[in-house]
Amino acid sequence: MAKEKIVLAYSGGLDTSVILKWLKETYDAEIIAFTADIGQKDELDGLEAKALATGASKVYIDDLRDEFAKDFIYPMFQSGALYEGQYLLGTSIARPLIAKRMVDIARAEGATAIAHGATGKGNDQIRFELTAAALAPDIKVIAPWRSEEFRNQFPGRAEMIAYAEKHNIPVQASAAKPYSMDRNLLHISFESGMLEDPWFDASAEENKGMYVLSVSPEDAPDQAEYIELTFEQGNCTAINGERLSPLGVMEKLNELGGKHGIGRVDMVENRFVGMKSRGVYETPGGTILFTAHRKMESITMDREVMHLRDGLISKYSQLVYNGFWFAPERLALQALVQESQKNVTGVVRLKLYKGNVIGAGVKSPVSLYNPNIATMEADPTQAYDQGDATGFIRLNALRLKVSSAVQSE
Incomplete structure (x- = not known):
């Protein structure tokens, strides 16, 4: 009989390298290694040869950067999603795409299971597995870190390194940094190790070497740089007049933002698992x-539509963070978001300076801002009669007066 096939989300690091070999031995299965190119750059170098040398029967390294930008980052940014007021969901939004492609490969290869190297303490296990449940409930998911057998065999990093050496698995454990990193087109995250102490100052001069995508604001140019972003129906389509694909936009903005020390966040967040x-x-x-998208919305989006959408930002952000990208409620919210973006069209001018993104102008052919109505001078349109405000205020004050009278009694 043909061996069972398992598709493994493979990064080439110590964990997934050990897991690849462990799965092959434990399940007596063919392991198909899959790596999604979502903007890791040189982290992908040599992965195919390494996976094959470790025991994979086949390796997929798929360039998903265009799909990631167009179908995941852009729709999420239209929603204004910001988890707990700070996090732009860079890791969260990548996981459903990776899991979706794993399912596609499993179908094509006739695999009965997919596997991942996420730990039992994190959010990624949930994101991978909820996506699989939504797209392929018949495919089994293997999570080695939740297996007692695996944890008994590898109680710590030393045991994994020893296992890798025994099986001639090439790992760079000696060069490992005292924190974990995860990179993609949208961001790079740093966790664990020295960062587990919330009093540790990651922005200190001696920790400059940790950062990859940006210079520190102190080292950014002393001269501000102006840029213009063109939007069409809520999506950025050009920078400084040059038309770009969603991938091109993200790559160009990463370059500009990194140059000026923009986009660093240090936070303590609430994981879905409870800690x-x-x-x-x-x-x-x-x-x-x-920032640019929000400024574009400010002159093009109807007030009540904006407030309705904004009231859903927290919910939308939670759905992405918790792994419900393919859930019906996220799809329903996305339909509302897409409708809200139909007039978000125009140009935003920004000033980039030492970690700051400063608004420097906005214009739109469908702007709802009318300077003749908003002016503090005489209104040539006579669209607004200041006297009308008297009745407006009186009606809105009525319930407050009644409540105050009751409290006084």
């Missing part, structure tokens, strides 16, 4: 795009 965790994030391009 708090500290993360440091670099999101240079995303921070610029988020």
Whole structure:
């Protein structure tokens, strides 16, 4: 009989390298290694040869950057999603795409299971598995870190390194940094190790070497740089007049943001599994795009539509963070978001300076801002009679007066 096939989300690091070999031995299965290119750059170098040398029967390294930008980052940014007021969801939004492609490969290869190297304490296990449940409930998911057998065999990093050496698995454990990193087109995250102490200052001069995508604001140019972002129906389509794909926009904004020290966030967040965790994030391009998009909305989006959408930001952000990208409620919210964006068209001018994104102008052919109505001078349109405000205020004050009278009695 043909061996069972398992598709493994493979990064080439110590954990997934050990897991690849462990799965092959434990399940006596063919392991198909899958790596999604979502903007990791040189982290992908040599992965195919390494996976094959470790025991994979086949390796997929798929360039998903265009799909990631167009179908995941852009729709999420239209929603204004911001988890707990700070996090632009860089890791969260990548996981459903990776899991979706794993399911596609499993179908194509006739695999009965997919596997991942996420730990039992984190959010990623949930994101991978909820996506699989939504798209392929018949495919089994293997999570080695939740297996007692696996944890008994590998209680710590030393045992994993020894296992890798025994099986001639090439790992760079000696060069490992005292924190974990996860990079993609939208951001890079840093967690664990020294960062587990929330009093540790990740922005200190001696920790400059940790950052990858941006210079520190102190080292950014002393001269501000102006840029213009063109939007069409809520999506950025050009920078400084040059038309770009969503991928091109993200790459260009990352370059500009990194140059000016933009997009660093250090926060303690609430994981879905119940614990708090500290993360440091670099999101240079995303921070610029988020700010520009909000400014574009300010003159093009109807007040009540904006307030309705804004009231759903927290819910939308939670759905992305918790792994419900393919859930019906996220899809329903996305339909509302998409409708809200139909007139978000125009140009935003920004000034980039030492970690700051400063608004420097906004214009739109469908602007709802009318200077003749908003002016403090005489209104040539006579669209607004200041006297009308008297009755408006009186009606809105009525319930407050009644409540005050009752309290006084």
